[in-house]
Amino acid sequence: MPASIIDGQAVAAAMREQYRLRSAALFEQTGTTPGLAVIMAGDDPASRIYVSKKIQACASVGIASRKFLFPADVTQAELIRQIEDLSADPGIHGILVQLPLPKHLDIKAVLGAIDRDKDVDGFHLYNVGGLVIGETVFPPCTPYGVMHLLDHVGVEIAGRNAVVVGASNIVGKPMALMLMQREATVSVCHARTRDLAQFTILADILIVAAGCPNLIVGPMVKSGAVVIDVGINRLPGGKLVGDCDFDSVAKRASLISPVPGGVGPMTVTMLLVNTIAAAERAAARRTAAPSLRSADLPAV
Ligand code: NAD
Numbered sequence: 001m002p003a004s005i006i007d008g009q010a011v012a013a014a015m016r017e018q019y020r021l022r023s024a025a026l027f028e029q030t031g032t033t034p035g036l037a038v039i040m041a042g043d044d045p046a047s048r049i050y051v052s053k054k055i056q057a058c059a060s061v062g063i064a065s066r067k068f069l070f071p072a073d074v075t076q077a078e079l080i081r082q083i084e085d086l087s088a089d090p091g092i093h094g095i096l097v098q099l100p101l102p103k104h105l106d107i108k109a110v111l112g113a114i115d116r117d118k119d120v121d122g123f124h125l126y127n128v129g130g131l132v133i134g135e136t137v138f139p140p141c142t143p144y145g146v147m148h149l150l151d152h153v154g155v156e157i158a159g160r161n162a163v164v165v166g167a168s169n170i171v172g173k174p175m176a177l178m179l180m181q182r183e184a185t186v187s188v189c190h191a192r193t194r195d196l197a198q199f200t201i202l203a204d205i206l207i208v209a210a211g212c213p214n215l216i217v218g219p220m221v222k223s224g225a226v227v228i229d230v231g232i233n234r235l236p237g238g239k240l241v242g243d244c245d246f247d248s249v250a251k252r253a254s255l256i257s258p259v260p261g262g263v264g265p266m267t268v269t270m271l272l273v274n275t276i277a278a279a280e281r282a283a284a285r286r287t288a289a290p291s292l293r294s295a296d297l298p299a300v
Contacts, residue, residue, distance in 0.1 A: 003253040011152045012265035023062035023276050034063045034279035037086045040098040042072035047098045057268045072102045080113045087115035093282050094120035094275035120274040134181050138274050139300045143175035145266025146228050147300050155226050158183035163199050165189045166209035178300045208243040218248030227253040230263045
């Protein structure tokens, strides 16, 4: 039987509605409007599209967003000064630096300048460390979105074999940590992995985030596996595809997320979730209101 399709668009829409209500309640109770600053340096066309999608999404859930665009030759000192100003601004609860940055900038220094309580992308070393020991404050958005998709469709995680293909700092590694935190047995594969199929075929849960179209084909997938395709690749004709050969993988899997319409809508949604959660925590610190003091930390 062909796999059921996981509708990321629908899951994302439901979460946005839930968080729109949460953001309205926060305003009603404390007068706080969640605020997100998005910083971009340079003129990468894909980054421009991502930034404008994030700004639009903010409005849909009651987040006030501000965009800061810098030329490609911005100095590190200028960029860091802006981040420090925003870190001190009480109207801003989340700061996002759109990646990639121009090559002359030291990404570690730039991300390290973000106030760790406003690090809604979860890339500050403090938050990375929190994720490693299971005390997550800001889960990185893409793997956080994947966890929500798995939970939404009721996939059991504890004790299952999970294989993550891709080991980047923003997707593969945090993904593996989140699955480990939920007691899956996790293998991580990457470009130097020999014989990828010998790992993928063992996966009950297969997460693919490599950026290679058709990397995963049906015979590499265990019958009945849950497959989440994180990859986004634009083919020469303009078509958007993931890392899996959808048709052959869907014949083996029990559940599969499509591209587009799978993980993509969840990534932006989790940014909104992290920003509203940051605003709730800031309001709780400021007012010590009992109802907000326990503003929940994410379960990943
Ligand atoms: P990256 O280039 O930083 O990392 C890619 C990882 O995949 C590396 O660890 C590399 O070793 C591994 N890899 C590359 N080729 C491989 C191969 N042939 N076999 C096994 N492993 C291989 O990329 P990233 O930022 O982690 O993104 C990965 C993919 O996910 C890209 O297609 C990106 O566009 C997509 N992405 C999607 C979303 C979303 O919201 N859906 C968000 C972030 C990234």
